[in-house]
Amino acid sequence: MTKWVKFDSKSKHGIAVCNFKVERVGFLKLFIGDVVLIYEEGDEWYRGQLSKDKTKKGIFPKKFVHLKEIGIKKTGSLDLSGRITTLELPLIQEITTVLREWHNIWKQLFVERRHELMSVQDMMQELIDQRRKIMSRKLTAEELRDIQQKIATKIDLGNALLGLDLVVRDELGSVLDPDVTSTIQLFRQHEEASERIKSEQELGIKDTQREKIDKTKDELTSMNWPQTFNIYVMLRNFVCRIGEDADLLMSLYDAKLGKFISENYVVKWGKEGVPKDIDNLNNFKVVFTDLGIKDRQREKVFLVIQVVRVGVMDPNDVNDKKQTKCLRRPFGVAATEITDILQGLKEVNEDMQQFIPFQQPSGEEFMESLIKKVVSAKEINHKGQGLWVSLKIMMGDLKQAREEHPHLVTMATAVSRKMGFPEVIMPGDVRNDIYVTIKQGEFTRGSKTADKNVEVTVLVCNKQGEPLKDVISYGCGNDMTNEYRSLVFYHEDKPKWFETIKIAISTEEEFKGLHLKFLFKHRSSSESKDRSERPFAMSFIKLLNQKNGTTLNDTDHNLLVYKIEKKDDKQAPYLDLPCTRDDLEEQGIHKDSKVPLFSGPFTLSQRDSFQINTFVCSTKLTHNVDILGLLKWQELLNELDPSALRLHLEKLMHVDGEEIVKFLQDLLDSLFRILIENTISDTYDSQVFECLVHIIGLISDRKYHQFRPVLDAYITDTFSFPSAYQKLTTLLREYVDRATEVNQKYLVKAMKSLEYLFKFIVKSRSLFNLLEEGKGKVAFEQTMKHLLHAISGMMLHTSDNTLLAQGSALKYMCSAIKDIAQVFDLVELSRLMVEFINNVPKERLTKQKLKCIDDLVHSDLFKYPECRRILLSMILSHTKSLMEEKKEELEDCILVLSDIMDVMYSKDF
Known part of the structure; x- marks a missing residue:
């Protein structure tokens, strides 16, 4: 006999997933989609009632319903009871509601034989499929965001097709709640949605396959x-x-x-x-x-x-x-x-x-x-x-x-890992790898009656010719090895291997004096003969350029092949011999020269050849002499060669951006160390400052915008120069004070770099506070005030010479407010920002001024009432005069006022 048990807490709700047609007394008849209130359960049965008609009660099989988590949603302060709703993702609830609404319309379309029938049916099926994917809970957060946007677009297109109301959404596709969204924001999103749907309808896009049609590389x-x-x-x-x-x-x-x-x-x-x-x-x-x-x-x-x-x-x-x-x-x-x-x-x-x-x-x-x-x-x-x-x-x-x-x-x-750098190199991602591809060779028979079965053994050796241990990898999933043995091709005088291995050395210092050694050995099919075989030749190449310390170029290298006349070559002096065809030509020896070239047991074989390719993937080693010079700036100073350092700083501005971002962290460390080095006074200050501004400008460029998080991470986690703020504030003020004298190119770059220059200043001062427990706080605030006042003063200039710098200051000044606010009084900063805007001449840079005002509205300062009082009077004064005098700026003024209303609607105000 079935034992009935009441639920411990409150009753449960379920959805009928199958029809249950029973006319007997005590049973509850169910149709698909019926919502049931369940208050008792047995072994295989539930007892409950229909949610829509509580007079209909009875028992029904457990397998015929799917349990749902239910909550109570109140629609207002006067709604005491609220309404029952499922505790599902809002996206799932929206899809369910839309499907119910569309289903009723779809039936009417069928009756009327309307041409929209199949389009609506396809859309409904797609929504059902997407809903099933979400309900599986197998999607990552990224995949869920993508699918939400696709569903939102599909629902909006369907509603437009059926003549239903447009649902206003945010950028992620979530429905906006009018209770917490300003009227301005609702209007803007409604306008954007209308335009988006209109353009998609004009393009004739009807299903998700639109993403797969005529997709170019830009798309x-x-x-x-x-x-x-x-x-x-x-x-x-x-x-x-x-x-x-x-x-x-x-x-x-x-x-x-x-x-x-x-x-x-x-x-x-x-x-x-x-x-x-x-x-x-x-x-x-x-x-x-x-x-x-x-x-x-x-x-x-x-x-x-x-x-x-x-x-x-x-x-x-x-x-x-x-x-x-x-x-x-x-x-x-x-x-x-x-x-x-x-x-x-x-x-x-x-x-x-x-x-x-x-x-x-x-x-x-x-x-x-x-x-x-x-x-x-x-x-x-x-x-x-x-x-x-x-x-x-x-x-x-x-x-x-x-x-x-x-x-x-x-x-x-x-x-x-990719044989190359990712598009964003994060701080801490240290690599010191050289990928070596054994490409091909050509070997004479020598004393053999047939072509050799050549095997190449690769070793990494130091100056003494001793092999390093565990530095060679021919693939992940395998342990590092001391040597690598290539494929063997049977009786082949011109083998083509094209095998790639990785040489992984932990530190830059270990690379000095290292070279790759390639031993060529004939492998006999017979085990007894193979035991007596020894390497018949060798090639080598040094990992670092002995002249300037740079690494091997990323290219093919035609190595010289040296015959080995003796068995024991461990202490052989081959490192003084040329290793590539290029080295041979540099020494004035023609490749067809009959003059023998040898050292100890090694004799150059003019008829044999061997080719490899190298690719350096390192955050410590570089092909570029100027970057290497900056990374090793201390050595240049120790050698009393200041002109060389000055030259490297000058040439950094012309180095390819790809190379700079690759060594971003080490370059910034070197520049800041040079800047704060006491022994060299201020000899290099201007050049270092210009290099910093150049690097910041490079990261701000659209081509390298993906490296902004890298620079942010460097400032947050790696930057460690407590005294740098003193030099940075002084240098920036010098450039601003001499706005009409200095090279405008660097002044404009400095203004474009204001956000990150202030990030460095604030971070440096914060580190100084930790070390010195707030020492020099008043002096720092005075320095900051003078600097900001100087930038405001620069806005007074009316010559064309300073126009670009002033425009850049208006564009980028507000981006620095968040950082400055951490170390500076907010009310004083608000007054300085008012002075900054007011100093712009009346008929000069009007659009840029309004954009700067709009950025101020969205800044952190505007959130505080005492700051807002100061800013609002200035904002309203400028917008009022422009609306009265310049009709062409009317739209921009309305945008500013609309943004004020939108921002102040937020619950933060």
């Missing part, structure tokens, strides 16, 4: 994606008959440029056809990180998996036991295009599995040519061989990916 850039994103890949399975151990090398490949853009992710696969580490069978996960807008704009991007067999030279040889083991041999390539995924045109998630067909080489084919063949092939005869993977796009940087997807990106998940 892709404007998508609602962050600056950086990641690709998550999980290897599900690898189906292939190899018979030996194998390395799977997974990476991203740009087919248009014909080069890899990410590090390898290495998975060790066993000869039994399962992973060597069987415990990781369902845990082969990697995140390809540091990707940005430029990567989304690539024309053809592939996920490429190279399969390297690790075993004997020829697995079909019957004398397998006598063969040399552990040779790395090319076995095949698998590739799938992911361009649409990167560009957001194709949706993927971690639950979807994708098959990537596998292609083996024909004979002794190079991996490079096989990759090009696979990515250009329309179909691959894979014979059922291939890999199963799952992919997912993750927004933001790696930290955000870990926070939003903790079940996918764990500490055990491998991270494959």
Whole structure:
């Protein structure tokens, strides 16, 4: 017998999800969508009543209803009881309400046979699908924001199509509450929504596919994606008959440029056809990180998996036991295009599995040519061989990916970095990597009767020729090693490897005197013969330029190949020999010269050649001499060479912006250290100040605007110069006081940099307060007052020479208020801002003045009544006179007054 239990707290509510048609006494008949009030439950049954008709009571099956969390919403102070509403996301509630309203209209459209019927039906189906996605609770915060905007657009278009009222929303698509939103704001949002819907209707956009039609690269850039994103890949399975151990090398490949853009992710696969580490069978996960807008704009991007067999030279040889083991041999390539995924045109998630067909080489084919063949092939005869993977796009940087997807990106998940910098380099992201690609070579037979099976061994050695330990990586997911051994091609005199490894050195100091050493060895198929083989030749290249301390250029290097005549070369003096063809020519030795070049056991082989490519990805090492000079400014001063430092400071203004932002933190540290260095007095002050202004201006430029958070993070977390404010305030005032004398280019740049100059001043003073416990507070306030008064005084000039500087001051002064307010009296600051505006001559920069006034309305000062009283009288005086005298400024004046009404409506006032 069923035991009935009353709910402990209040009754529950449910929605009927299926019809329950029973005519017997004691049962409650239900139709889909009925809301029921439940107050008792049994094993499989509920007892309750209909919400809309409380006289109808009875029992009904639990499976026929879906329980809902219910709350009471009061519509006003006089509404004592309120109305019942579900405790769901406002977006879900809106979709539900819209669907109910549209459904009734849809039925009427069907009866009247109206042409809008199918359009409304498609829209309703899409809203249902989107609602289901949200209810699954699998969306990240970023994905939820995106889907909310799409739904809002869809609802607005549908309402317009059906002639319903327009719903006023904010920028994120949320419905605005008229009780907490000003009339001005409601009007503006209503106007924007009307224009948006009108333009979309004119374009004939009817469904979400509009985002996928005729999408140009510029449109892709404007998508609602962050600056950086990641690709998550999980290897599900690898189906292939190899018979030996194998390395799977997974990476991203740009087919248009014909080069890899990410590090390898290495998975060790066993000869039994399962992973060597069987415990990781369902845990082969990697995140390809540091990707940005430029990567989304690539024309053809592939996920490429190279399969390297690790075993004997020829697995079909019957004398397998006598063969040399552990040779790395090319076995095949698998590739799938992911361009649409990167560009957001194709949706993927971690639950979807994708098959990537596998292609083996024909004979002794190079991996490079096989990759090009696979990515250009329309179909691959894979014979059922291939890999199963799952992919997912993750927004933001790696930290955000870990926070939003903790079940996918764990500490055990491998991270494959881009072979290059992300578009935003945050402070603390220290890299000191050199990517080396072993490209190709040409080797004579020598005493051999056939072409050699050449294996390249890469070592990183110090000045003494000793190899460094654990500094070489050929892919994430694998431990660092002392050396790297290349693929071996059978009887090939012109091998093409195109294998990339990473040299990771922890500090800049360790790079001094280091060089890469390449040993070439013939690998015999026979194990007994292979034991007696020794390296027959070597090449080397130094990591740093000995003349100026810069790193290797990011380019191809044609290395000289030296034959090794003796077995023992550990203490061989080869470092004095030229290492590249360019070095040889610099020494005046022609490449075809018959004069032997040798040192100890090493003799130059004119007929052999070897080519590598290097790419430096470092926040400590640079190719640029001027940046290097600034980073090592102390060494220049110790060498008593002040003119060299002055030259480096001067040339910094002409260095490419890409290089400056790469070393932003270290450059700023160097500039501030030079600025506050007591021993060099004020010799370099003006130049350092101009360099600071140049860097701030560079970050403010639209091209590098994504680095603003980097500069903000530097000021907040890294900046540590308590006395810098004294020099900065003095230098800024000097430039302002000499407004008619100094180079206007630098004065304009200084005015454009006011926000960050004051950020540095305020941060420096705050650090000084912590150290000295508020010492010099009055003197600092006087200095700040004089500085602000000087900027106000600059606005009095009427010459054309100062026009640009004055316009820049009006545009950027208000952006500094938030920081100045931390260390300066707010009322006094308000008076100085009034003086600043009033000093602008009547017929000069009128539009800029009104824009500055509008910025003041939106500043922190306007929130405080005592400041607002001071500012309002000035604002109203200017707007009144302009509205009376200059009709062309009427619209701008009305905008200012409207903003005042809008801002003061806020509950903060």
